Amino acid sequence: MDIGKTLISAEEIDQRLAEMGEAITADYEGKDTLLVAVLKGAFMVMADLARHIKLPVDIDFMAVSSYGAATQTSGVVRILKDLDQEIADRHVLIVEDIVDSGLTLRYLLKNLEVRKPASLEIAALLVKKGIQRVPIDVKYVGFEIPPDFVIGYGLDLAGKYRNLPYIAQMESDA
Numbered sequence: 001m002d003i004g005k006t007l008i009s010a011e012e013i014d015q016r017l018a019e020m021g022e023a024i025t026a027d028y029e030g031k032d033t034l035l036v037a038v039l040k041g042a043f044m045v046m047a048d049l050a051r052h053i054k055l056p057v058d059i060d061f062m063a064v065s066s067y068g069a070a071t072q073t074s075g076v077v078r079i080l081k082d083l084d085q086e087i088a089d090r091h092v093l094i095v096e097d098i099v100d101s102g103l104t105l106r107y108l109l110k111n112l113e114v115r116k117p118a119s120l121e122i123a124a125l126l127v128k129k130g131i132q133r134v135p136i137d138v139k140y141v142g143f144e145i146p147p148d149f150v151i152g153y154g155l156d157l158a159g160k161y162r163n164l165p166y167i168a169q170m171e172s173d174a
């Protein structure tokens with residue numbers, strides 16, 4: 001299952017998530033907070049980041065699709081699974097694996113804003129540098145990475161490699 005070269009190790013990921021969790025704990029103290037992970041990619045970030053947040057937060061999931069099996073964004077976002085709960089007047093923190101073109105998040109932000117949350121912010125483990133097609137304000141950023149295709153730690157290539165415990169960069173001819 002070795003593929004590509006390690007870009008960010010499991011230890012580095014955990015260390016950074018601990019720092020992000022500490023910041024989130026400080027910022028959301030005393031607030032009715034709902035963490036929303038975007039499936040499938042963010043399932044691992046959610047599990048690990050949530051354990052570093054020392055507050056009684058609520059957790060929910062959305063599933064969206066924008067890629068199909070290709071490695072290029074289509075710009076088309078479909079909601080495959082919506083939230084189970086209402087978010088009006090609650091503090092919502094979207095937990096994302098990666099911000100690439102930003103199109104998925106732009107769509108999600110628009111979709112959630114109309115439900116009138118008390119606040120709506122984003123925590124993303126990875127942000128690809130300089131290729132967002134729309135400006136996205138990510139409050140908690142794990143790592144900025146070059147705009148290459150990466151896999152592991154929730155991120156897939158045609159559905160596979162999500163279970164790699166670290167982030168690997170695909171070889172450019174892969």
Ligand code: IMP
Pocket residue numbers: 041066067073096097098099100101102103104105148149150151155156157
């Ligand atoms: P967007 O281009 O910012 O809309 O990214 C949409 C989604 O595509 C992300 O949430 C990921 O699930 C997926 N994605 C983007 N870049 C990569 C990558 O390098 N590897 C694997 N999945 C990716």
Ligand code: MG
Pocket residue numbers: 038039040041042096097098
């Ligand atoms: Mg995703």
